[in-house]
Amino acid sequence: MNPTIETVVVAIWLMLPAYIANVSAAFFGGKTPIDGGISCGKTRLLGDGKTYEGTLKGISCGFIFGIFQQLFLHSFGLFPAFLVVLSCLSAGAMFGDMLGSFIKRRAGLKRGAPLPLVDQLDFVAGAWLLLFLFARDWFIESFSLNIIIAVVIITPLLHLLTNYVGFKMGRQDVPW
Secondary structure, three states, X not given: OOHHHHHHHHHHHHHHHHHHHHHXXXXXXXXXXXXXXXXXXXXXXXXXXXXXXXXXXXXXXXXXXXXXXXXXXXXXXXXXXXXXXXHHHHHHHHHHHXXXXXXXXXXXXXXXXXXXXXXXXXXXXXXXHHHHHXXXXXXXXXXXXXXXXXXXXXXXXXXXXXXXXXXXXXXXXXXX
């Protein structure tokens, strides 16, 4: 296989639990805002788009999908370490997405307003942060510089594509 294509495939494979968590939270959504309607200054802490239901469903979907990956290729280490890796990828994606919303609200941006790169990579940063904190050896072993570069390039494209599909399905308010 071409080394570039192999790098892209590995990058996507390793990030799938985070990707699935992120898209599942948006797809399933929820009604109960995590911030409870609390404002920080004149703007909401996170906004209505970050809900308990969406977060829990996102984490669950990412984790369960990762279990299937693990059964298929043992991609995330041995038991019980792979449970930590999958938790970091899934929960980290949700944490990063919330952090992105927090940043957007502090910048005075409304829900759905674009903030390029933050919108597309916040969940990746959250997943990588938790991996670095709780599964550092696996992260360093799995995410070579080439894989990191591939993720940073591919993720915005995949994010825009999935958001457009979600918009067309009526699950997203905006196509970005």
